[in-house]
Amino acid sequence: MELDIETLLTRYRDGRCTADERVVVERFLLDHAATSGPTLSRSARWSLDRRIRDRVQQVTGVALEVNTFKRLWQIHRLSFAAAASVILISSLVILVFREKTPSAVVFAGSQTIKAGSNQAVLTLANGKRVMLSGKSEADTIRQPGTLLTVTPAGLLTYRSPKTGVTEVLVNSVETAAGGQWQLILQDGTRVWLNSRTKISYPTVFNAKERQVKLDGEAYFEVSRDEKRPFIVTSGTQRLRVLGTHFNISAYPEDKIIKSTLLSGSVMITDTVTRADALLKPGMQAALYSGTVSVKKVEADDAIDWQRGLFVFDSAELGEVMRKLSRWYGCRIIFENTADARIRIGGSVSRSASIGKVLEKVSAVGHVRFEVRENEVKVISNN
Structure with missing residues (x-):
């Protein structure tokens, strides 16, 4: 059976190549040593990155960052051999530098x-505050028409066993500096909260729309519902989707709201100036002083915090x-x-x-x- 080069690279990285396959891979790498490098997928570049980093650590004792090769590839368009050489030389310089230079x-x-951890505070519609962290086992909280479950792993989930709930209750979850949390809203939407973030939301969404308010940073995986758009308001920004994955960073001290789309499509609107933009995957909108600008980005980088x-x-x-x-x-x-x-x-x-x-x-x-x-x-x- 003939294997494509990416499959062979993966097998080579994991040490599962036969002797003949190893010859094919190494010949492939040598053939491209003097060129601008083959066009490989993200997964293949990741494989090369991992193997280079492992080899550098074995030789020099220096542990390189994840994506070292990927960033060199994107910035310099280096071949595998050239990138490996640059990384190896850089690592040796780093090693010498560490030996001769005192700590900065x-x-x-x-x-x-200390580094942050899973910790947050839930504020119920009646004003009662509940500490979500520090629980040794799952805990449940009841509200009219809704059952909340808190787990020790940093997750808050909502279930609505009853239908036809008419009372609108708005809860909020807030993380302080050094905190993070995850919640699953009543419609199945997953939300990851970064530190110093607050999200306010109804315990049960109405029949027309699903609207939440965000201050800070969060990553959303919105459950698709063609009849009820999902809306996130942050400052003067209004983001509207049907079902998609996106990240919003809306910290007041940054004075700019960044929305990055990973899948689907979203509409960004400034509620004051009415400036707007339609985002496609791999695009980021920046809202500043009523103006929306859009650029292409490495969307996954926006959720590396998650x-x-x-x-x-x-x-x-x-x-x-x-x-x-x-x-x-x-x-x-x-x-x-x-x-x-x-x-x-x-x-x-x-x-x-x-x-x-x-x-x-x-x-x-x-x-x-x-x-x-x-x-x-x-x-x-x-």
């Missing part, structure tokens, strides 16, 4: 900064530090405000310690950090 993060006194990663692609340091502040619950101070405009790129796990994250930021941002209790000071590396 100084901890002054005690520090209480997958447990920080991913920055030429992001301003000010934006990066705001995201760290929300997740680690710390205060950020720039010694020189001009440093907030430095652009950096890279990725790191959201479960990493604040020290490890800041070391990675320092390596690419040309700044140092001083951590004292719950405060992080950004210092120019002049």
